[in-house]
Amino acid sequence: MTRILIALLIASQTCAALAMATPPQPAPRPAAQPAPAPSTASTPARPVDQLLQAILSGKTSNAEERRIGEQIAGNFLGAVKLVPDPALQRYVNLVGTWVALQSERPGLAWRFGVVDSDDINAFAAPGGYVFITRGLYRRLNDEAELAGVLAHEIGHVIRKHQLRLMQKSQYIALAAGALAKQFKDEEQLIRNLVGNGAEIMARRLDQEAEFEADRVGMVLAARAGYDAYALPRVLEDIGHLSDQDSRVALLYKTHPSPDERFGRLAEATGDRLDHLAEGAGLGQRFYRLP
Amino acid sequence: MPRITLFLLLAALGLPAWAASGVMLRDDSLRATASANATSRGHARKGDKVEVLARQGGWTQVRAAGKTGWVRLLSVRTVTSVGGLGDVGTLTAQRDPDKVVATAGLRGLNEEELRRAQYDAQEMQRLDGQAVNAEEARRHAAEGQLSAIRLDYLPAPQVQASPASPTGGFEF
Numbered sequence: 109m110t111r112i113l114i115a116l117l118i119a120s121q122t123c124a125a126l127a128m129a130t131p132p133q134p135a136p137r138p139a140a141q142p143a144p145a146p147s148t149a150s151t152p153a154r155p156v157d158q159l160l161q162a163i164l165s166g167k168t169s170n171a172e173e174r175r176i177g178e179q180i181a182g183n184f185l186g187a188v189k190l191v192p193d194p195a196l197q198r199y200v201n202l203v204g205t206w207v208a209l210q211s212e213r214p215g216l217a218w219r220f221g222v223v224d225s226d227d228i229n230a231f232a233a234p235g236g237y238v239f240i241t242r243g244l245y246r247r248l249n250d251e252a253e254l255a256g257v258l259a260h261e262i263g264h265v266i267r268k269h270q271l272r273l274m275q276k277s278q279y280i281a282l283a284a285g286a287l288a289k290q291f292k293d294e295e296q297l298i299r300n301l302v303g304n305g306a307e308i309m310a311r312r313l314d315q316e317a318e319f320e321a322d323r324v325g326m327v328l329a330a331r332a333g334y335d336a337y338a339l340p341r342v343l344e345d346i347g348h349l350s351d352q353d354s355r356v357a358l359l360y361k362t363h364p365s366p367d368e369r370f371g372r373l374a375e376a377t378g379d380r381l382d383h384l385a386e387g388a389g390l391g392q393r394f395y396r397l398p
Numbered sequence: 399m400p401r402i403t404l405f406l407l408l409a410a411l412g413l414p415a416w417a418a419s420g421v422m423l424r425d426d427s428l429r430a431t432a433s434a435n436a437t438s439r440g441h442a443r444k445g446d447k448v449e450v451l452a453r454q455g456g457w458t459q460v461r462a463a464g465k466t467g468w469v470r471l472l473s474v475r476t477v478t479s480v481g482g483l484g485d486v487g488t489l490t491a492q493r494d495p496d497k498v499v500a501t502a503g504l505r506g507l508n509e510e511e512l513r514r515a516q517y518d519a520q521e522m523q524r525l526d527g528q529a530v531n532a533e534e535a536r537r538h539a540a541e542g543q544l545s546a547i548r549l550d551y552l553p554a555p556q557v558q559a560s561p562a563s564p565t566g567g568f569e570f
Contacts, residue, residue, distance in 0.1 A: 182522045187515035188507060190524055197528040205535035210546060214532065219525050227507040237525075241507070251542070305515035310507075316554070323552040333544035337456050337471050344476060358507050367475065374423050374472035375555040382434035382470070384549070386455035390542050 156294045163301065166268070166275055170216065170235070173271065177235030179298050180270075181219070184231065184239065184306040188223045191242055196222055199395040203251060204238055204258040210331035211324075213266045220258060228346060228355045231309050232261035234270050242397065243355055247345060250391035255329045256339030263324030269317040270308065274301050312362045319364070319372045326373060335387040343370045420460065420474040422446040428467020432457035439467045442474075450476050 162168045168176070190197065197220075204220035216236035226243040238261040240254075248254050264270065278301065291297040302308055322339065330336035347366035349356055363369070422442050429436035432454040440462075442448060448460040457468045530538075539545075 178522070179517065181525070182517040182519065183515045184512070185521035185525065186518040187511045189518075190521055190528075194528065198530065201528055201530045202535050202538040205530050205532065206539045206544070209532055209535060217529070219529050221525050221528070225507050229507065304513045307509065307513040310509045310512050320554065323554070327549055327551050331546055331549050333539065333546060335455075340472060347475075348477075358509070370472070370475055371423050372555065374470075376552045377470075377472050379434070379470075380552060381456060384456065385547070388542065388544055390544075393542060 156291050156297050159294050159297055160278075160291065163271065163275055164278060166272065168234075168268075168271060173268070174217070174235035175294070176271070176274070176298055176301065177233040177237050179302050180233040180306060180308055181237040181239075183302065184233065184309055185221075185223070187306050188225050188241075191222045191224045193222075193397075196395055196397070200240070200245075200254065200258070203255055204262070207255050207259045207328050207332045207334075208236070208262050210328050211262055211266045216265070218262075226355055227358060228349070228353075229359045230257050230261050232264040232270070233309075234265065234268065236265055238262060238265070246397055248342065249394070250335075250338070250389040251394045252329065252334040252338035252387060252389045253342050254394070255332060255334045256325055257342055259328040259332075260321045260325035260339060262328060263321035264313070264317070267317070267320060267324065269313050269321065272317075273308075273311065273313055277301075310358060310362060315364050318369065319376075322369050322373050323376050326377075330381075330384060330387055333388055335389050336381060336384060338387075338389070340370050340373050343367075343373075418449060420448050420450040420458075420476045422448060422462070422469070422474050424473050426469040426473040428460070428462065428465055428469065429457075430467065432459070432468045436468065440465045442467075442469060448474060450474065 159168075159172055162172055163176075200222055201218075201220045205218050208214060208216070208218045213236075218236040218238070220238045220240075222245055223239050223241055225241040227241045228243045228247065230238070230240040230244055232238050238258055240257055240261075244257065245254070248257070291300065322343075326336050326339050329339060343366040346356065346359070347370065351360050351365070364372075422444050424444050426442055427438040428440045428442055430439055442460065442462040446462050448462040450458060450460055451466065452459040453471065454468075456471045458471045458474050459466065459468050460474055
């Protein structure tokens with residue numbers, strides 16, 4: 109059963125997957141040789157097969173999503189540590205959780221962390237993990253700007269952007285016949301999906317995903333009572349930095365330019381927020397780094 | 399003297415003192431006050447260079463071709479002024495003197511480090527330990543007098559046209 113489902117799925121998705129695999133290198137050797145039968149063909153689906161199916165079909169449960177995100181977040185924290193400042197970390201969790209409560213996934217176990225890096229960036233992992241670097245935090249002027257940045261990352265989580273990226277990369281792997289390599293258990297599958305360490309954090313999502321996260325971020329921050337324009341202000345500020353600055357190298361590699369993002373937000377917003385009441389900035393209680 | 403007054407005014411408004419020039423990203427009218435209902439005093443066109451005077455809520459006050467008025471904040475983007483402020487250190491210093499950081503010696507995250515990273519269970523424990531629950535978050539929001547409002551998500555823009563292309567003298 110499992111196998112049939114996967115086969116059907118491949119059949120229906122291979123074209124899309126191949127179309128995405130740029131450039132169409134030496135003709136892939138897909139369907140010709142049917143993938144060696146998963147040994148479980150006739151037995152009830154094993155957890156690992158269920159998980160693979162869930163990812164391929166884009167229907168992961170919250171628990172499955174969490175396990176994937178947990179692996180990514182844990183690997184990420186292997187590369188860069190949390191800033192050892194409990195008051196700062198608590199403050200960021202209070203702000204971030206409040207913003208996340210305005211989303212359609214308030215019940216995720218949201219976790220926010222400021223990581224000890226001069227890099228100017230923020231990150232998300234599936235299941236509710238959100239990180240901001242000390243370098244970016246230091247540039248912020250008030251709580252609304254913090255809320256805006258966190259809200260952009262919350263946008264990636266609730267719209268499952270990274271899972272979609274994995275889904276696509278798995279399609280490509282499957283099309284290339286990699287399914288032949290059977291996954292022993294869920295751990296192995298998750299490790300395979302996540303790849304080496306936290307490299308997935310340095311992978312570029314499609315640009316539309318970034319623009320979407322900006323739109324979602326602006327709205328979530330406004331729903332939470334904050335100044336909706338704080339996020340575009342941060343983009344504007346980062347846009348003033350030289351793109352040669354090493355602190356924004358990864359940001360520029362993985363995101364459209366801040367100026368382009370600002371422009372897209374302008375296009376998406378138009379006159380829609382003309383009558384929005386002015387939101388709060390809360391610069392007074394913003395936790396400032398020593 | 400008026401120049402100094404303007405500078406002080408900008409400083410008082412919390413505006414970055416360098417934000418003296420901007421470029422229009424879209425056509426917009428120059429409103430008499432920072433409100434959608436205000437009377438129009440004229441128009442600024444996409445690509446126009448403007449002087450950025452003040453910000454209030456979702457509005458930015460600009461001077462365009464001698465006329466002053468308020469446009470939507472997202473209609474205009476500030477650009478680095480041409481007065482030799484191209485250097486990051488200078489900008490940082492101007493943005494907030496307390497935040498001057500020496501950029502030399504700072505380094506960003508690098509991909510190799512990310513790739514080699516090993517799962518850190520101890521840090522994950524710390525991360526879990528600093529989480530807050532919904533009730534705590536609501537209380538904190540209430541302390542800041544934040545109240546939730548209803549607002550629909552913004553649809554993706556219909557036109558896929560690229561945003562205002564950088565016109566001459568435009569830089570990050």
